Amino acid sequence: MVDGMYEHKIAIRNVISNKKNTMFSVIAVALAIGIIIIFMGLISGFAAELTDSITDNSPHIRVSPSENNDFIHLYQHHLDTINGIDGVSSTSLILREAATLEKRNKGVSTTITGIVPEQEIRTMGIDDDLIAGDFYTLDHRRNSIVISTGLANELNVEMGDRITMAIGEDRSIDLEVVGLVLSGSNLAYVHLDFIQDYFGHKGKVSTISVVLDDIYAADEIAAEIERETELEATSWIEDHSDLFDLLAIQNIVAWIFYILIYVVAGFGIANVLLTMVMEKKKEIGMLMAMGATRKSIVKIFFIEATFLGIVGLILGCIIALVGIHLLGLIEIEIPIDEVYADVATVPLDPQLIHFLYAGGFAMVVNVIASIVPARQASKLDPVEAIEDDT
Amino acid sequence: MPSENKIVEIKNLSKVYGNGVEVYALNSIDLNITKGEFMAIVGPSGSGKSTLLHIIGILDTPTSGTILIDGENVSDMSDDQRATVRNKKLGFVFQYHHLLPDFTALENVMMPMFIAGVEKKEAKERATQLLSDVGLHDRMEHRPNELSGGQCQRVAVARALANNPDILIGDELTGNLDSKSSRMVYDILRRLNEKYKQTFIIVTHDDALAERTDRIVRIIDGKIVS
Ligand SMILES: Nc1ncnc2c1ncn2[C@@H]1O[C@H](COP(=O)(O)OP(=O)(O)OP(=O)(O)O)[C@@H](O)[C@H]1O
Numbered sequence A: 001m002v003d004g005m006y007e008h009k010i011a012i013r014n015v016i017s018n019k020k021n022t023m024f025s026v027i028a029v030a031l032a033i034g035i036i037i038i039f040m041g042l043i044s045g046f047a048a049e050l051t052d053s054i055t056d057n058s059p060h061i062r063v064s065p066s067e068n069n070d071f072i073h074l075y076q077h078h079l080d081t082i083n084g085i086d087g088v089s090s091t092s093l094i095l096r097e098a099a100t101l102e103k104r105n106k107g108v109s110t111t112i113t114g115i116v117p118e119q120e121i122r123t124m125g126i127d128d129d130l131i132a133g134d135f136y137t138l139d140h141r142r143n144s145i146v147i148s149t150g151l152a153n154e155l156n157v158e159m160g161d162r163i164t165m166a167i168g169e170d171r172s173i174d175l176e177v178v179g180l181v182l183s184g185s186n187l188a189y190v191h192l193d194f195i196q197d198y199f200g201h202k203g204k205v206s207t208i209s210v211v212l213d214d215i216y217a218a219d220e221i222a223a224e225i226e227r228e229t230e231l232e233a234t235s236w237i238e239d240h241s242d243l244f245d246l247l248a249i250q251n252i253v254a255w256i257f258y259i260l261i262y263v264v265a266g267f268g269i270a271n272v273l274l275t276m277v278m279e280k281k282k283e284i285g286m287l288m289a290m291g292a293t294r295k296s297i298v299k300i301f302f303i304e305a306t307f308l309g310i311v312g313l314i315l316g317c318i319i320a321l322v323g324i325h326l327l328g329l330i331e332i333e334i335p336i337d338e339v340y341a342d343v344a345t346v347p348l349d350p351q352l353i354h355f356l357y358a359g360g361f362a363m364v365v366n367v368i369a370s371i372v373p374a375r376q377a378s379k380l381d382p383v384e385a386i387e388d389d390t
Numbered sequence B: 001m002p003s004e005n006k007i008v009e010i011k012n013l014s015k016v017y018g019n020g021v022e023v024y025a026l027n028s029i030d031l032n033i034t035k036g037e038f039m040a041i042v043g044p045s046g047s048g049k050s051t052l053l054h055i056i057g058i059l060d061t062p063t064s065g066t067i068l069i070d071g072e073n074v075s076d077m078s079d080d081q082r083a084t085v086r087n088k089k090l091g092f093v094f095q096y097h098h099l100l101p102d103f104t105a106l107e108n109v110m111m112p113m114f115i116a117g118v119e120k121k122e123a124k125e126r127a128t129q130l131l132s133d134v135g136l137h138d139r140m141e142h143r144p145n146e147l148s149g150g151q152c153q154r155v156a157v158a159r160a161l162a163n164n165p166d167i168l169i170g171d172e173l174t175g176n177l178d179s180k181s182s183r184m185v186y187d188i189l190r191r192l193n194e195k196y197k198q199t200f201i202i203v204t205h206d207d208a209l210a211e212r213t214d215r216i217v218r219i220i221d222g223k224i225v226s
């Protein structure tokens, strides 16, 4: 402590000797900071999880036929153009057709996805959830198919079984199940060449999937693809704009919530300081009689508020760290289908910036909350304060 | 004019309180106080003694008239300037000591020096000397709640003298003490006045104590009568 800075001496001594009063204010600040940091972690964890699950299961950019076209023609040329764009990491070709998959008396209408296994594994990592067989079998075994566990359960088939793919009333072909993917939805993959052949769409695809180095460059690169190929290119961000709008609204709601918490904490601090002013009236008056200026009295209260704020800040950060740790221990079971379930943890993404935000705001709230009490103290008339009989 | 010997010069000073009905707490007072004087102000309750002390102590301002402290017109000063004059030239002791409860006797005596920006070492030396002067050299590290009423009041006297002020102002400073303690405080004041030659202005109800000062000023209804 600097010699001669008597305001510091008085402020610090005052706070330390009035622990009972000041504890309330410290706890108010600490709880506000702790809760807000945890909430920020939850919200950004939730957003990160959402982004992950979107970008895991769909391409960063989906290139579809230009208007009035059902297919992308001359796709090899377009593919070369797209692969030549900076920031594009890989691409894959997809042709989708509707068909019915049948086994004995059961039938399920679904979309059959034609893929080039090597491309689709590289771009979408579709083999991540493979629990039996192999996608590459599609390359060399004629009339083969990979289906999801959900579909397999519905048709009551297993690896190696044959199922029938039917289009309309009159055309059908038997396919061998060569792979099973863990998923509750109806997924069916065949080779691109096979589907082009069978449906008579040689030289055509329905979608080109594009994966990027930086997922947040999706909008710009999509625009560039549209310029260069005259095809329709939709980024994952655009595709899920509803979700991002919701996230933005959620963010606003969260900030309103933070502000309310800070307002409550601010009133707590102001209340403690005002009580202190009332209780210390005579001593403040005496300090003025001894020559303390009004500025010094204001300073004393600001130092007290800052000191209380810093202690609350440290305590709040500890509360946040403990809370985040405890939340991280919670495990939630998420069912995938009747048989399988996934264990997930509460999505939490604590960041240093959250601590800085919460702390910075707390200090601002502290200063604002001490304005009224400090002014009140400095406006005291020394004679009245000293002679006050209460 | 022998005004260099006067520490306080009051001319035609009035203090009027009132919303609606005017109350003359002080009514056209003239008073000169000489340097080094030990003076008692006496008078019945409500006669204006405290009001006069507060004006001399620049804690309050007159409604009309002038007051010079050490030749300076304090009525024209800014808030901060008045605070500085109080800090450097005036010392206060009130009926209740108003010591800072979280600080030791020594720290309480050092406080006016801290406000004045005096170095810690120097402040400590002087505070130690003053506490010895009031007979509390063995109580320096005690806090107010560990001291008796008389001892606290002696600490308050030491604190009032911390910045070697020209004037010490005491408003019924023994009013809360038993007669033995209050005589002791007066003996100390008498001795300090002789030692440091400062001006002491004391309001008291105790005629026996007033008799032992250099000069008695009697106020009745806001007027000096003798
Ligand atoms: N703030 C005030 N507002 C209105 N009237 C006041 C105020 N302060 C003092 N007075 C009045 O001024 C007069 C003088 O008061 P003062 O306190 O100076 O008397 P005193 O001589 O010190 O009395 P005591 O011996 O009881 O302390 C009284 O009539 C009192 O009611």
Ligand SMILES: [Mg+2]
Binding pocket: B049, B050, B051, B171
């Ligand atoms: Mg009085």
